[in-house]
Amino acid sequence: MTAQAAQQDTKSEDNPLDRLSTLLRDDMVRVNEKILTHMQADVALIPQLAGYLIASGGKRIRPLLTLAATMLSGGDMNRAYGLAASVEFIHTATLLHDDVVDGSLARRGKDTANLVFGNQASVLVGDFLFSRAFQLMVKDGSLEILRILSDASAIISQGEVKQLATTNNLQTTMNDYIEVISAKTAALFAAACEIGPVIAGQDLSAQIALRDYGLNLGIAFQIADDVLDYNADQKKLGKTIGDDFREGKMTAPILLALENATPPERSFWQRTIGQKQQNDDDLMQAMEILERHNALHKGLEMARTYGKKSVTALHNIKGGTQNEPLAAALSGLVEFSINRGY
Amino acid sequence: MTAQAAQQDTKSEDNPLDRLSTLLRDDMVRVNEKILTHMQADVALIPQLAGYLIASGGKRIRPLLTLAATMLSGGDMNRAYGLAASVEFIHTATLLHDDVVDGSLARRGKDTANLVFGNQASVLVGDFLFSRAFQLMVKDGSLEILRILSDASAIISQGEVKQLATTNNLQTTMNDYIEVISAKTAALFAAACEIGPVIAGQDLSAQIALRDYGLNLGIAFQIADDVLDYNADQKKLGKTIGDDFREGKMTAPILLALENATPPERSFWQRTIGQKQQNDDDLMQAMEILERHNALHKGLEMARTYGKKSVTALHNIKGGTQNEPLAAALSGLVEFSINRGY
Numbered sequence: 001m002t003a004q005a006a007q008q009d010t011k012s013e014d015n016p017l018d019r020l021s022t023l024l025r026d027d028m029v030r031v032n033e034k035i036l037t038h039m040q041a042d043v044a045l046i047p048q049l050a051g052y053l054i055a056s057g058g059k060r061i062r063p064l065l066t067l068a069a070t071m072l073s074g075g076d077m078n079r080a081y082g083l084a085a086s087v088e089f090i091h092t093a094t095l096l097h098d099d100v101v102d103g104s105l106a107r108r109g110k111d112t113a114n115l116v117f118g119n120q121a122s123v124l125v126g127d128f129l130f131s132r133a134f135q136l137m138v139k140d141g142s143l144e145i146l147r148i149l150s151d152a153s154a155i156i157s158q159g160e161v162k163q164l165a166t167t168n169n170l171q172t173t174m175n176d177y178i179e180v181i182s183a184k185t186a187a188l189f190a191a192a193c194e195i196g197p198v199i200a201g202q203d204l205s206a207q208i209a210l211r212d213y214g215l216n217l218g219i220a221f222q223i224a225d226d227v228l229d230y231n232a233d234q235k236k237l238g239k240t241i242g243d244d245f246r247e248g249k250m251t252a253p254i255l256l257a258l259e260n261a262t263p264p265e266r267s268f269w270q271r272t273i274g275q276k277q278q279n280d281d282d283l284m285q286a287m288e289i290l291e292r293h294n295a296l297h298k299g300l301e302m303a304r305t306y307g308k309k310s311v312t313a314l315h316n317i318k319g320g321t322q323n324e325p326l327a328a329a330l331s332g333l334v335e336f337s338i339n340r341g342y
Numbered sequence: 343m344t345a346q347a348a349q350q351d352t353k354s355e356d357n358p359l360d361r362l363s364t365l366l367r368d369d370m371v372r373v374n375e376k377i378l379t380h381m382q383a384d385v386a387l388i389p390q391l392a393g394y395l396i397a398s399g400g401k402r403i404r405p406l407l408t409l410a411a412t413m414l415s416g417g418d419m420n421r422a423y424g425l426a427a428s429v430e431f432i433h434t435a436t437l438l439h440d441d442v443v444d445g446s447l448a449r450r451g452k453d454t455a456n457l458v459f460g461n462q463a464s465v466l467v468g469d470f471l472f473s474r475a476f477q478l479m480v481k482d483g484s485l486e487i488l489r490i491l492s493d494a495s496a497i498i499s500q501g502e503v504k505q506l507a508t509t510n511n512l513q514t515t516m517n518d519y520i521e522v523i524s525a526k527t528a529a530l531f532a533a534a535c536e537i538g539p540v541i542a543g544q545d546l547s548a549q550i551a552l553r554d555y556g557l558n559l560g561i562a563f564q565i566a567d568d569v570l571d572y573n574a575d576q577k578k579l580g581k582t583i584g585d586d587f588r589e590g591k592m593t594a595p596i597l598l599a600l601e602n603a604t605p606p607e608r609s610f611w612q613r614t615i616g617q618k619q620q621n622d623d624d625l626m627q628a629m630e631i632l633e634r635h636n637a638l639h640k641g642l643e644m645a646r647t648y649g650k651k652s653v654t655a656l657h658n659i660k661g662g663t664q665n666e667p668l669a670a671a672l673s674g675l676v677e678f679s680i681n682r683g684y
Binding site: 042043045093128137141 | 383384385386387388435436439442443461462463465466467469470472473474476477479480483485488489492493495496498499500502503504506507
């Protein structure tokens with residue numbers, strides 16, 4: 001099965017993400033209420049812009065993780081709603097700032113918020129949502145959760161800055177790349193999960209197990225996302241293809257293709273990524289080189305390695321099988337995150 | 343005395359800000375150590391960029407306020423150091439994002455960080471400093487202080503978005519303007535002061551008195567800043583003149599000149615601010631119109647009205663005279679903030 005086919009065969013209705021959403025449907029209704037209530041502000045532009053992005057059909061994986069981790073740990077779901085909204089606000093704030101930083105034009109098949117409302121509003125509404133996230137945490141009142149999410153936020157921004165430093169930089173190593181995605185993506189997955197056992201007042205081992213589940217899931221998720229960026233069929237799913245290539249991002253596919261690159265291939269990457277000199281047909285050529293090195297397939301294999309660590313961590317939760325359907329959905333979510341076509 | 347002269351006659355060495363800095367010199371050393379320690383990160387670009395702005399000679403008014411309010415309230419100064427650094431980080435983060443949003447080229451007589459390091463890095467390092475601020479608060483461990491500063495942060499970003507909505511908008515009222523500056527500037531002044539009595543465990547009346555001192559000081563400070571933007575002699579102090587005019591910001595001077603504007607004057611503002619059509623000599627003409635309406639002078643009078651409220655609030659602190667030199671410096675700071683030449 002090609003990498004492309006692998007990333008599409010889970011597009012059916014019945015996938016682990018849908019199962020997770022179904023198991024937590026009523027709870028997600030409450031989270032969405034919290035999100036809607038707390039994105040309100042006196043200045044109309046704030047709910048307009050925030051609502052534009054939040055209503056645009058994101059997968060809501062992070063708040064689902066907070067809900068699932070809380071339920072699995074036997075924690076108070078009423079506390080989880082506000083905190084799940086807080087996690088989604090942090091995520092939304094980083095998306096708004098990311099799209100400004102990358103100059104992105106499309107997200108989830110729609111024009112980006114920066115394109116519709118301008119970079120200025122996107123930066124400032126991101127700041128607003130970030131502040132709101134902390135207000136929600138303060139309202140909950142757990143210093144430990146405030147620590148987890150403020151640490152995650154600091155790590156996310158460090159990862160984003162490191163990504164900036166590796167962009168267009170052919171010296172970037174696979175290790176640099178894993179550091180970047182662990183920070184910019186996986187840290188929030190980890191924090192979203194870690195909150196659950198903290199709400200439930202469980203011991204540190206439960207916290208570590210769910211954090212490790214989230215961290216490795218997040219790494220697998222991001223590698224798969226970076227493979228997806230070169231996956232030709234995703235265009236119909238509303239994403240532009242080759243964004244990472246055009247932006248000179250050093251992601252798994254290019255790093256894997258560079259490992260055994262021929263001199264002409266190396267020159268190609270040097271020109272297109274290192275020196276930012278790209279012609280119209282360069283993306284096509286980049287994809288041919290990736291294909292020659294089986295780089296998308298290898299990328300998904302890398303993702304699976306982290307996926308396995310994630311599932312192992314989940315099995316390490318003591319008494320984690322008290323809610324078998326939920327544990328099964330979380331376990332299935334790992335493979336789904338890797339093979340998803342969107 | 344002209345508005346211009348009024349804003350310059352406090353440029354001497356012995357001013358209330360210097361007196362406050364002298365009274366709190368040893369404490370500020372400790373705050374600066376905290377700032378230097380906590381702006382460090384694995385990615386070199388972060389301390390480089392943060393250090394560029396933080397070392398560029400800001401007045402450090404906000405951390406000084408936290409120190410002064412804590413000392414005046416008899417609070418633990420060791421706690422104040424980290425929290426004062428937190429306040430300065432929030433301020434620095436908003437400056438970084440502001441300069442990106444405004445496309446500013448100069449601050450404090452130097453090229454802006456966005457000009458030197460790029461908009462992308464400025465946005466992300468702003469996010470980092472904001473996260474660091476919350477990490478410092480969590481380390482301190484007071485939920486009440488976390489509430490005060492997360493509320494202030496949310497209000498600041500709302501003020502910034504509202505400012506965006508009033509920019510180039512001739513329908514903006516004086517009330518809108520006061521709302522904008524109360525949020526974008528005065529909220530952090532207020533929070534910086536309010537922290538002091540909270541550290542000291544004082545009652546709500548002390549909290550309210552110092553918050554009101556900071557809030558009204560902040561409003562006065564910002565009105566004076568907006569007058570200063572049209573004050574011809576500041577150029578030599580490293581600021582460009584007329585930034586607000588070029589950016590179409592509806593600040594006190596223009597709003598005051600609009601109150602009794604003649605039809606040709608109104609047409610002038612309509613073209614230059616409302617329709618963003620500015621020629622080289624328009625700033626000169628704008629300043630002539632402001633002069634004709636005595637708008638800079640009236641602006642400083644407005645600032646003084648808020649300054650008086652600030653001093654009154656200071657007098658409302660029960661037992662506030664236990665440290666007479668400090669109380670005198672805080673009182674003097676109000677008039678200084680209005681008349682400063684920088």
